[in-house]
Amino acid sequence: MGNLVGIFVSAMLVNNFTFSYFLGLCPFMGVSARVATAFRMGMANIFVLVITSLSAWLLNSFILGAAPYLRLISFIVVIASVVQIVEMTIKKFSRKLFRDLGMFLPLITTNCAILYLAIFQTNRGYGFVEGLFFAVGAGAGLMLALVLMASIRQEIEFSNVHRFARGTALVFIIAGILSLAFMGFAGLMSST
Amino acid sequence: MGLCPALAVTNTVANSLAMGLATFFVLCGSSLLVSSLKRFIPEAVRLSTYVLIIATFVTVADMMMEATVPAVHKALGAFVYLIVVNCMILSRQEAFASKRPTGRALLDAIGTGSGFILALLLMGTVREVVGYGTFLGVALFGADYQEWTVMILPPGGFLTIGVILVAFNWLGSHKAGEQSTPGLSSLPHTEQTG
Numbered sequence: 001m002g003n004l005v006g007i008f009v010s011a012m013l014v015n016n017f018t019f020s021y022f023l024g025l026c027p028f029m030g031v032s033a034r035v036a037t038a039f040r041m042g043m044a045n046i047f048v049l050v051i052t053s054l055s056a057w058l059l060n061s062f063i064l065g066a067a068p069y070l071r072l073i074s075f076i077v078v079i080a081s082v083v084q085i086v087e088m089t090i091k092k093f094s095r096k097l098f099r100d101l102g103m104f105l106p107l108i109t110t111n112c113a114i115l116y117l118a119i120f121q122t123n124r125g126y127g128f129v130e131g132l133f134f135a136v137g138a139g140a141g142l143m144l145a146l147v148l149m150a151s152i153r154q155e156i157e158f159s160n161v162h163r164f165a166r167g168t169a170l171v172f173i174i175a176g177i178l179s180l181a182f183m184g185f186a187g188l189m190s191s192t
Numbered sequence: 193m194g195l196c197p198a199l200a201v202t203n204t205v206a207n208s209l210a211m212g213l214a215t216f217f218v219l220c221g222s223s224l225l226v227s228s229l230k231r232f233i234p235e236a237v238r239l240s241t242y243v244l245i246i247a248t249f250v251t252v253a254d255m256m257m258e259a260t261v262p263a264v265h266k267a268l269g270a271f272v273y274l275i276v277v278n279c280m281i282l283s284r285q286e287a288f289a290s291k292r293p294t295g296r297a298l299l300d301a302i303g304t305g306s307g308f309i310l311a312l313l314l315m316g317t318v319r320e321v322v323g324y325g326t327f328l329g330v331a332l333f334g335a336d337y338q339e340w341t342v343m344i345l346p347p348g349g350f351l352t353i354g355v356i357l358v359a360f361n362w363l364g365s366h367k368a369g370e371q372s373t374p375g376l377s378s379l380p381h382t383e384q385t386g
Contacts, residue, residue, distance in 0.1 A: 020346045025199070072250060072276065073244060076243055076276060077240070077244070111277070112274050112277045115276065164358050164362045169355075172351075173354035173358075175350040176349075
């Protein structure tokens with residue numbers, strides 16, 4: 001159990017995907033202007049990550065043993081199609097859920113964080129339950145990063161930023177400072 | 193931008209160069225293949241086909257690096273795989289290689305790829321020189337240099353790209369300023385004619 005909590009905390013805080021691996025930066029730049037949107041994007045992220053973890057585990061344990069060099073190709077194809085199927089299912093059964101979550105799904109599939117999760121999980125040799133904890137932790141970490149960034153950006157709208165630093169440059173510099181702050185969490189892991 | 197996954201590996205010049213070359217190889221290979229197969233790729237599944245072609249070349253690049261430079265391959269880790277989701281490569285296929293003859297597609301890929309290598313090298317040079325006080329492993333400042341360890345770590349990557357972007361904005365506005373000087377002097381003139 002301690003191991004599972006360790007995986008969760010490590011994925012969420014200590015090795016936060018956005019701040020220590022630069023993953024999922026595209027939505028980080030794109031959707032982090034409003035807190036509400038960032039929150040919904042985060043939820044959709046967790047959802048896709050869990051699906052990814054499940055598919056990667058299935059592929060690894062039942063199919064790819066015979067042909068490890070096809071790993072990358074099959075991950076991409078399977079994850080993209082599974083997410084597509086889930087998106088269509090949600091659209092069919094719940095319009096409201098689709099509006100809240102569904103429209104982010106195709107965007108997320110092309111996100112580097114998703115592919116990295118599948119590969120990382122394989123390299124670490126995580127089992128089914130470990131993979132699940134890892135996926136939810138990583139998703140929570142991405143959501144935390146998105147919501148933090150969105151709140152800071154909402155505040156910044158009212159301040160006077162020099163014109164050279166406006167936009168992407170400023171987001172990167174703020175991300176750097178947040179990333180510095182997140183490095184403090186490294187102490188958590190050595191004590192547990 | 194296409195920089196997202198590449199940012200993580202630009203902490204030394206050697207790693208940046210390796211990542212840049214791998215991306216260059218994938219870009220050229222897939223542009224060549226996409227533009228020569230463009231007659232046979234059905235319109236409806238073209239994007240998935242491009243992704244498959246790119247993924248194939250990434251696998252080849254990964255295996256080649258593992259065989260030739262195992263140390264660098266280990267340092268880059270899973271980030272080589274992430275070349276697949278580099279939006280720049282896919283957008284070149286969709287916007288250019290799928291519509292032009294093979295030779296021009298290859299030229300375009302070489303141009304874009306070289307630009308990407310240069311951008312990565314710029315990041316890698318700044319971070320290695322400031323962070324380790326070395327360039328490609330050669331010490332620059334002597335033994336007394338106090339290393340900026342933070343530049344090697346992830347925050348350094350964010351800060352470096354942020355500062356580089358500010359610098360580019362500044363340079364860009366400088367150029368625009370030079371051009372707008374005659375524009376400004378002609379402004380009263382246009383008002384008079386208006």
